[in-house]
Amino acid sequence: MSKEAQFSTDKFRLDGKVAIITGGASGLGFNYTKAMLISGAKVVIASYDEKGWDETSKFAKSVNGEVKFIKIDVTAKEAPDIIVNAALSKFQKIDILVNNAGMQRRNNSVPI
Template identity: 50%
Template sequence: MAEFSINSFELTDKVVLITGGASGLGRYYTQAVSRVGADVFVVSYDDKGWDETRADVEANGRRVVFLKQDITEPGAAKVIVEKALEAFGRIDVLINNAGMQRRHDLVDFPDEDWKAVIDLNLNALYYLSHEVAKVMIKQNSGKIVNIGSMQSYRAGKFIYPYAASKHAVMGLTRAYADALAPHNIQVNGLAPGYINTPMTKALQEDPVRSVEIREHIPAGHWGEPKELMGAMVFLCSAASDYVTGVMLPVDGGYLLR
């Protein structure tokens, strides 16, 4: 039996394709994988954060290539995979990170917001996973990491399509894990808890809801983005080769209560 090595957490010379990898939590995931040796292909809706993300990756001695692409457009998945293969010749890891949330009262929820959220959070994730899986099957190796949420487990009042999409992401993660395991491809999810980011600033400043959330977290505080980075490296690396079909919460214990 091979001895355990700390090198199993490295991604030296691996290629990671990530959607939404230049802003928000996605930028931290990009930092994390490049810090342990990966080159990164970042797909973004716009060029926001590209310069800063390029500096992050190059400071770690790795390459990054950007593609401006709306991943919800018909045929986008094929374009993304073709461009990634042109740039790097292979895809070792796919991180399906891009997502959105829309909030309304039930009776006022617009059909167009339902469609927008489902198209990005679920449909685009499926189509890109499908195209990347074809590449990974030929390689007989690969990792797919889908970004879930606390709403993969909970009701998600007022954010109906978001809750529906994140529940579906968990189901798709399990189904793909089962189908791809014979090809040495592991499919898992990462479910961030309540994390301190600019997107959650308004919620953190809500005098009632912020207290409710903090009191619901056994760790007693909101998470910091850096606290997701180790879990992401684990799921992308050989250290998790015998882990598949799991949605890993990184939530300070939020789901325990």
């Protein structure tokens, strides 16, 4: 068995689906992206960090997948509208959302 996780995609097909994944080019988000691409989904990655974009592009090509990158701070007030509009402009629909991007704060969060 290879070091890469083996995915069984016969029961988990996402052909024709469009997924938005925040932070989808690194860490756990990259694994979400790979699973979606292997399963046939088109993926929109929203991230402020371009690290991992080249590797993600190469992986997408290797599985005949399609990925769109959006460089954006997903915590910005206008980010949701920008991400949704970019996804709709490229793929005309959105089926899946994975809110993966994370951050660490050393102070208290704002109370809700």
